[in-house]
Amino acid sequence: MLILRIRQAECALADGRLDEAFEIAQANEVRSHRYGQRLIGRLAREIVRRGQEHLTAGRFQAALLDCNKAEKLGGTMSEVAQLRTAICEAMTKNQQDCHQQAARVAEARRQIDDGWLSVGGRILAEAPAEDGRARMVRQELEAARIKTDDAVAKAESALNRGDLEEAMDIVRTTGLGRSRNGRVGELLGRIKSQTVERIRLDLEQGRIDRAAVFVQRVAPIGKDGAELAELVEALARCRQAAMYVAAGKPGDALPLLRKVKLVCPSAAWLDAAISEIKRAAEAYEELDAGPLGLTLGDAAPIMGPGNSEADAMAASASRYEPRVPMQEPAMPSRENDPLPSRFVMQIDGVGGFLVFRDSRVTIGPISSPERPMLGLMADPNTPVATIERVDDDYFVRCQTPIDVNGKSVGEAMLRDGDRITLSPRCVLRFHLPNPASTTALLTISGARLNRPDIRQVVLMDRDILVGPYTNNHIRTDQVKDPVALFAQNGRLLCRAKDSILVDGRGFDPGVGLAVGKPVEIGKLSMVVARLEA
Known part of the structure; x- marks a missing residue:
């Protein structure tokens, strides 16, 4: 019987049925027979x-399975050891x-x-054709190229028919300003060139307001280029000169307007403005040298030593502030409060x-009879949860148990990165990006808002930080240093190192960032809008 089994194994070996032969050969009685x-x-x-x-x-x-079988049969044969070494080296190399x-x-x-679509394409060309991840990115690359080519064609068509505004809108909405495509570069160059001509023409005609609008619209494309930067600086000097004049400092406005004249020598209105401001400055000097000047030491200074733009803005605000009888301060009414309790920040790019x-x-x-403040387009049976800030902590509560990080709870304190599951298709991710700030973010997945342009929900406490760092609430590389937005006395104020323009004019801290007006902070463009019901 044993000889018969050995013969069966030999036949299987001869026919190449190695696994069948292995099953027979590993028996102890077979191994012990010569x-x-x-x-x-x-x-x-x-x-x-x-x-x-x-x-x-x-x-x-x-290969590893065969190596183990051979080792079980033949022990530490040199061939088995060599095969195992080769397999380990090959697996390590494959992993690398x-x-x-x-x-x-x-x-x-x-x-x-x-x-950089072309650079990405060259990198993908080195990837094996069978790589699934590379294949997916190749599809994304092809879609990006089609989208870019289509947007460039539309923008070029708009430029060819003289519609500069339409071309700029196409660039802004499609994000062409971030593309490094050669054809896109030529298009952006044409747009910037025509924008420079339009801004210069508006400045020469005295339409500072219209020039400021074009400066704002060109922001998503970029303000690089010496000529454009020169015109932007000229606009800023015009605004600052106007503030000095309004603050009763015409002498400080003169050198600013003379610098603008160097940029726009054909602007006839500048000659008249410089002449009028010069006369006003001389008149102020005459008054200062007369009897009224003797009382300036006791009066509130109008032309103090400070020449900063902030001083001019503050003086301008006090100059035009209406004089009313002293009365008890009252809380601002909803109608007069320019900053609602909930609003939308739309940031270009x-x-x-x-x-x-x-x-x-x-x-x-959104269909719930409880009318939640944040209505989601989700399953009507999804429960309504409450997220509440108490001191420096956040809590989530719900009458129906919900999942927080996989645990069913009715109430839980939230920490950065917590996952709140209201239903299988409605998940909220809670973030606290900055340990020093109690402003939180909610990222919604599965369900969605009725506004597809809204990416995240901000639960604002004291401030909102916008900048390039990971601990900023809103990430963007359009500014080098963080921009701080904070609410104070019913106004949304801003603190930034870059210049701040609101509707093309200098930022007035007494007014704040006006709702519905375009705001420009360096290269960053945004609008604070009311949330429509």
Whole structure:
């Protein structure tokens, strides 16, 4: 009977049925027989040979399985040891290649996102054709190229028919300003060139307001270029000169307007303005040298030593502030409060953000009879949850148990990164980007708002930080230093190192960032809008 089994194993070995032969040969009675030992040696070498074939074909698991079988039969044979070493080296190299390929695909995606489509394409060309991740990024690259070509064609058509505003809108809405495509570069160059001509013409005609609007509209495209930067600086000097005049400092406005005259020598209105301001400055000097000047030491200074723009703005505000009888201060009414309790921040090139100033916000389906403050387009059976800020902590509460980080709770304190699941298709991610700020962010997935342009929800406490760092509430590379937005006395104020323009005019802290007016902070353009019911 044993000889018969050995013969069966030999026949299986001869026919190439190595696994069948292995099952017979591993029995103890076969291994102890002298014919069985001869069989085991031949079988082990055949299994090693098959393992080498698997290894050459890149079938590492099959090769490793054969190596283990050969080792079980033949023990520490040199052929088995060599095969195991070769398999380990091949698997290590394959893992390194996978990591390199993943890094290559990630780099290609980053280049594509940054607008370098050709660079991303060259990186992807080095990836194997069978790589699924590379194939997906190639599809994204092709879609980005089609979108870019279509947007460029539309913008060029608008320029050819003289519609500069339409071309600028196309660039802004499609994000062409971030593209590094050569054809896009030529298009942006044409737009900037025509914008410079339009701004210069408006300045020469005295239409400072219209020139400021074009400066704001060109912001998403970029204000680089010496000629454009020169005109932007000229506009800023015009605004500052107007503030000095309104503040009763015409002498400080003269050098500013003379610098503007160097940029726009054909502007006839500047000659008249300089002449009038010069006469006004001389008149102020005459008054100062007369009897009224003797009382200036006791009066509130009008022309103090400070020459900053902030001083001019403050003096301008006090000059035009209406004189009313002294009375008890009253809380501003809803009608006079320019900053509502909830509003939308629309930032060019970044997206829209729904801001809640309330410490307590209810969240649920828009069809719920409870009328949640944050209405979501979700399953009507989704429960309504409440997120409330108490001192420096946030809590989520719901009458129906909900999942927070996979645990069913009715109430829980929230921490940065917590995942709140209201339903399988309605998930909220809670973020506290800055440990020093109690302003939080909510990222919604599955469900959505009725405003597709809104990316995140901001639960504003004291401030909102906009900047390039990870601890900023809103991330953007359009500013080098963080911009702080904060509410005070019913106004939205701003603190930034860059210049701040509101509706093309200098920022007035007494008014704040007006609702519905375009705001420009350096290269950052945004609008604070009311949330329509």
